[in-house]
Amino acid sequence: MAEKVAVDPQAFKKAVDDRTNARLKMWLEICAHCGLCADTCHFYLSNDRDPKLIPAIKGKKVLEAFKKKDKIDEAFLEELYWTVYGDCTMCRRCTMFCPFGIDIATITSTGRGLCVSQGKVPENLVKTIESYYEYGNQMEVSEEDWIDTLQWMEEELQEELPGATIPIDKKGANLLYTVNAREPKFYPMDISQAAMVFYLAGEDWTMSSKGWDDTNLAMFAGDLKAAGYVSQLVRDAAEELEVKRVAITE
């Protein structure tokens, strides 16, 4: 459920202006309305071929938003919100099959970005984004808990493979290994198993005390500012540790 927020037309107009780019303008103009995107959409196919769910319709809804600018009202915002969150997962299948290569996924993402300007973001996603800002990861894992988890996993690992370690903040390592924050939170064994592989492969690797969550759920909200912040955390960690590469978890 979305939080109930009144419409802020000026903020919406600013978001539209900020997000207007050459690709989007071109795509919204040249769509020939051929309907060839229909069969590529799992929403359309799994809802008895409901024509209201074909990708081009979703693009049209975002186009409407771009035309309305500060003339939006609550009813329209609600429609836009349910289109970009309820009818599209941004899987890009239609992009791949569109003869013009019109990127409906990017258009949907832009629509979500417009909703951000109105604070219209699914509640759980809001919490997740707050967690990134506060803890640097999506699961509210504190640095202390994170280090504790890694040390605990190292102990478990050493019971099976004496000598194997989980290096933390090792400067100049070849590889920085990053994980999904769900791993320390719910499946810590995944980390020791990855460590096992690295140890047996003789890899020069490390984990970081900061910027270790490689997920970026802010991206799903089309919240470019937050998404940029989250990516930057990992980049900063990689630069500080002077690693050659960043590996992300499976």
Added chain:
Amino acid sequence: MNLVTLYELLRGPLLWLAFGVFFGGMVLRVILFYRLSKRKDGVIYRFFSWKWLWLSIFRWIVPLNETAKKNPIVTLVGFVFHICLIATPIFLLAHGVLWYESWEISWWSLSEQVADYMTLIVIGCGLFFAIRRMVLPHVRIVTTAADYLLLAVTLTPFVTGYLAYHQYFDYNTVLILHMFFGELMLVVIPFTKLSHFLMFFFSRAITGMEFGRRSAPSW
């Protein structure tokens, strides 16, 4: 104003105007696209790749893609339509004569019989698209009045051209209508979705590169 002055107007200044709006409009569109993209579409230039640009365009300019395979009829009609639409006016003998009269330039032309068939093919394919729009629910729902109007704008030069060649109805009137509709089509192209004749290449290239930078083909 009699038919002769109208003819001369359409053959002279209005034709210049139509070509001017068409070429000028398209050049302007490309310039505006380039300028805005330099400012707001960094991703195009950061991941620019000639390889994926050409591959993406090639795979769709000839039907070598999944969509073509899955929609053989639309693909066939679409390709035949576009080929005849572009080739017929350029290689029509009667048009060639006009170019020769004005500029003393000439090039290869189609036989009149073939051009006649190609004109009918354009009209037939156009009707196919119109019917497809009305019949298929998922096409009907995205269709706007502009889609029918633009289809009509595209077909009228061919319908009137066909009538003029066979001298059905009053030849002079039909000829004038033919010139008018032809010029109308040129004028609306830069401002409508018909601009896809050029923007297609930009869009295809960009999506080709976007998928390509992840080593994924977009066809």
